[in-house]
Amino acid sequence: MSTLPVQYPDYSPGILSLLPVYYIGWADSILSPSEVKLIRKMVNQLDFLTITDKRQLVEWTNPANPPSEQLFKHWSTVLQKKAKKLPETSKRSLVQMGLEMAKQSATDQEILKWQTPETEKALRDIESALGITDSPVAQAIFHAPPSEQKRFDVKALQVILDDSYSETRNQMRTLLSDPAFELKRLPVKEDHRNQVLEWCKHLADRGFGALSYPEAFGGKGSMGHYIAVFEMLGYHDSSLAIKFGVQFGLFGGSVYWLGTDYHHKKYLEDIGSLKLPGCFAMTETGHGSNVRGLKTTATYDSETDEIIIHTPTEKDGKEYIGNALHGKMATVFAQLIVDGESHGVHAVLVPLRDDKHNTLPGIRVEDCGYKLGLNGVDNGRIWFDQVRVPRANLLNRFGNIDEHGKYSSPIENPGRRFFTMLGTLVGGRVSVPRAGLSAAKTGLAVAIKYGLKRKQFAPKEGLPETTIMDYPSHQRRLMPHLAKSYALDIALTYLTDRYVNSSEEDIREIETLAAGLKSYATWFTTETLQECREACGGKGYLAENRLADLKADTDIYTTFEGDNTVLMQLVAKGLLSDFRKSFHDEGFMAVLRLLAKQVTTSLTEKNFVNTRNTDLAHLTDSEFQLSAFKYREHKLLVSVSQRMRNYLRMKVPAHEAFLRCQNHILELAHAYVEKVVLEQYIERLKTVEDNTIKNVLKRMCDLYALSTMEQHKGWYLEEEYIHPNKSKAIRRVVDRLCKEVRIDADLLVDAFDIPKQCLAAPIAF
């Protein structure tokens, strides 16, 4: 049955103004009965339409008689023709397009009718009611195809990522490309450990170990350089990064930060050159996260002027201590007891082995055996049986025993003293997430390069197969992670800068920041490498393709340097106590002001228009994104505070009240970290001068912001901060951004400039 071609009349300006919306409405989304009802009602209310216009437009919404295929085709032709005449811009909404087309065909007098804000609003309402803003079809038809996107200069982007330490990074790139650093698979842990030790010596020989120590001891006095090296090692065998961190960061760091001149002169140079390998013996089997409750004792014996290190029971042994098999000495954290009085946890240097590498009397070391990963690090357990060391071995910067056997400390309060001691070690929390991020980047580079090369399934027999990176599900898997890796890079650089330049005033804030970013970034690493493995299928499971080790090695980062869940609670505690302080200081009026502020917030942030605004320009507006992130943090902060206050008022004990709010509290901590990450990204963008690079980075920022909002859409909808249509629009924009980022994906991973030897996965080439 053939049909004769139908002649369609020219459309009136009124029809044209709605044609794009109708076309997309029918093409891309579902005109449900309620939507049909709504459009009809709205169309009838538009007073710039003629009766004929209205009749036609209502007719076209009949679900029992949807536009025929020919009519549809005609619409498409009309729209494409008209669209060509419009000035070029990529961010035109359907409504704007409709209006411009209407104006093209209208008389001068008619044009006046179209130029009112009411008209635009009325049309926009229809668009929004249908939730069709920026549909993929709309893009395909009206916007420039994304393949015309401009490419950019990879080197210029790399310079931005390399931040202030590009020289050190480049030195490390050269070193890690040396045949001596070729990655090897050594399944027997002893072989692997020896290889890692050897690599570590290479690094020490070239001065990389001592970077954070003063020049007098072979260093550069720069934690920033140390962290840059550590981050670069994250691309290589992670066992090396961790071994390096244990020796130079933790062991050396404890001597440097907790010790005084005597210790620095005696040990630092040998530590930096790896002549004196050592351990950082803090964690005990019974006490992982709760360091304050450690059981090992360091009892001062005034008769011999010695300190006796002792493990009370089997389960109080030091656990998971890196370098335990290779180490000659350990910084042991123990309860210091002087003259029968306990002064809390202090650090004492304890020799472990003699020149022939035999353990010294009273010391027992046990290998932790194989682990999920990091088998190149010699973790062990250590027990002390009344081991005596000279008084001078106490790392005495924050607590000293003088020659008369008297204890004294510059910090009176034992709680504050303890936290000050721990605080000097915050470097670990700044470094670990950076090495984790390098591993995630390596995984992304492998998976993305594979995804751009690998083809599977043809549209039809005989046609070429589709590149798997062109599958939207594959883009969804990898692109938001790629964007987040950029966001985290910027946030961690910010953290490093803050940390390197910290003063006594802001160290508390930086500790909170470090705890939060460490957790957020290491969870990201675990999640990303899992996606990358799955995205590479069976190939991702083979050791030769790197992902296996990257994944297994970094899995523990969420536990290292403080368990993430515990750290996130610290973050929230910090936020809550700052918030509570504002109450104490200002009293009850503050509560009222707060409530008042809440109302204002609801008015400004949750007003009808914003809640429903689904424009691309609005959704990709940094101000909107940041205010949404801030709203979430603020709302959670207020609600947790109030819940806590109410529980306390009901005489629920504080610990119990905290427990009851625990999940709520963890959500708050997340919201805070996410806000910081977005805020810093937006700040960083402002300083980028090259516009092409800026656009690329902005697109990634949008993808980070909107995919994060999408993750929390349940919360935003519960709070009625966004309307369901806006939530759907966010999903569509994320899909679109994934598609756009995919085009640059190869360059975006090239900008990491990962040393080739570290990327040595056959599927990545």
Next chain:
Amino acid sequence: MSTLPVQYPDYSPGILSLLPVYYIGWADSILSPSEVKLIRKMVNQLDFLTITDKRQLVEWTNPANPPSEQLFKHWSTVLQKKAKKLPETSKRSLVQMGLEMAKQSATDQEILKWQTPETEKALRDIESALGITDSPVAQAIFHAPPSEQKRFDVKALQVILDDSYSETRNQMRTLLSDPAFELKRLPVKEDHRNQVLEWCKHLADRGFGALSYPEAFGGKGSMGHYIAVFEMLGYHDSSLAIKFGVQFGLFGGSVYWLGTDYHHKKYLEDIGSLKLPGCFAMTETGHGSNVRGLKTTATYDSETDEIIIHTPTEKDGKEYIGNALHGKMATVFAQLIVDGESHGVHAVLVPLRDDKHNTLPGIRVEDCGYKLGLNGVDNGRIWFDQVRVPRANLLNRFGNIDEHGKYSSPIENPGRRFFTMLGTLVGGRVSVPRAGLSAAKTGLAVAIKYGLKRKQFAPKEGLPETTIMDYPSHQRRLMPHLAKSYALDIALTYLTDRYVNSSEEDIREIETLAAGLKSYATWFTTETLQECREACGGKGYLAENRLADLKADTDIYTTFEGDNTVLMQLVAKGLLSDFRKSFHDEGFMAVLRLLAKQVTTSLTEKNFVNTRNTDLAHLTDSEFQLSAFKYREHKLLVSVSQRMRNYLRMKVPAHEAFLRCQNHILELAHAYVEKVVLEQYIERLKTVEDNTIKNVLKRMCDLYALSTMEQHKGWYLEEEYIHPNKSKAIRRVVDRLCKEVRIDADLLVDAFDIPKQCLAAPIAF
């Protein structure tokens, strides 16, 4: 400043009816200005309140003057006293309690006022407006403390989980407890592989290998028994399960299902006894998921009556083939070419090695090397260079070459033939998720036992530390996974039963089911073991505690037997084609009926009351839960179908249209699988006779259903299927269920009856 005790008057019935709501409103949630406004308005509308009542109730909502601590305490005393007099029941809402208390204090005449449905509705509206149903404080104060929950008989529960194969399971429990099966860590892959081969021989010697083959070949003709053994091996070293599956399931299965009498007689007994170890050589480097596009050829040479197996180019080599190093023979999948004509993919038996285990001429085997896990399985790559085998080696059940060199097949259509051949191998998709589930259960058992034992952080110095399983965040981590493991156990048992009893009519449906459940369950395994590892901190990272291997070994299950993302698309395609068929059959009227049905659905399912109903009894009603799951599946099915139809109408090519809807399609597949799981759980519950067990299982079912809904709350809110308050209420009920399930957690993992030797993690004891 001390305050004299205040004398409070007795409360009127009107005040009492609202007292529980007020108490909880002030204690547990935040009375925001808009909420205060709302309560005041509602209170003023309640005509059963006196003017004095109203004045007092409005006064108590003043945010500038919230109830004093003493008043609060007084409320608490009143409520507790009154609550004691009420009949015992755990599912009383705040409103019901208020009403009952009011009745206790009211005159007979007054009581009449309270008994109208309007009164109850008015009160309920307030409760719902505040979103305070079933708050944790309400439970703590008014409900029996959860520790009084009744314990249950573990054995009785185990019998349910062991389903129809308890005898086989118990035999396996005995065997896996034998010292010969003690788990060992053998880091060098060759040692590990030899150990696994030895274990496999033990299993074959005891007849476990041949279970699925007919009795004539040493078996029991029962796939059900085979699957039960495979599932039990999932508790042990997973390399053994996979090796077992490759030999007896894939290699043996291909001979049994694709071969005919000749092959059965010649090979099956030797395969079942492991005298003939073999491979299943399907996947090629270039073609993982797209099996139809395999490049290896099997060309019939009529002159010699042989078939020539050939790998055209290097990248067409067989990849990832299990048993490649130990195997003597392989079932090779290749394009069968007879007389120059290609007949699509067929399977041919090809000898690989001679008696001395040297590879035969033309055959090249390469070790895949180390992998993320499963290093006890000898995966390799195989290339064939013009290898000749006799014609009889064609597994010819679905395609035969006769003695005249003529090809024939009982299935005319090559596409259908191909899918029929693959369909006979669906057993792998039924088995793999079961072994994965065993691994997840083992992980849960380790993590939960550790969580119940491990203590960290004391409420105050001097007090005992808190058991980590009492932290709500820890419960949130593990309890929903525990509940889901039960849900999946029931669903996979259902799948096995359907598969074992399948007929030609329902095999398509079972394939869809298997593809969906395989994906859903293996993703669950990966996710669960990750949570378990993190929940055990550093201890979880040590190989001795099992989680490392469980996690690494099962990570590939999401790719094995079909990549999950690809399988989920198959599932959706099945659903969509069934749906489309109903259009073709019934024509356009069907579309209209469908739309009409949608409206009805909106009316019945999304009416105001249900959308906002936050009662515990409603939320834990299986009917509500299932209808929510069904709504999601149906809605997604309709919307994907319509989108697809519209794209096609716009002349978007089918492949392209499918791509554009891909993420939508994957969501549909998920919704379908989740519906099946819940449906089967509810069905299973109906047949449980022991009421204590039934209650335990119902609680787990509720936790599965509601935590799954919580995961999708963004979607439900977008669809306005639930109101924000209901979404919050679901979160609270999930918190509550986590707490309740935690009490039984030890027994719930004991009911798995995992062989002790498989659970041999020091932290689990």
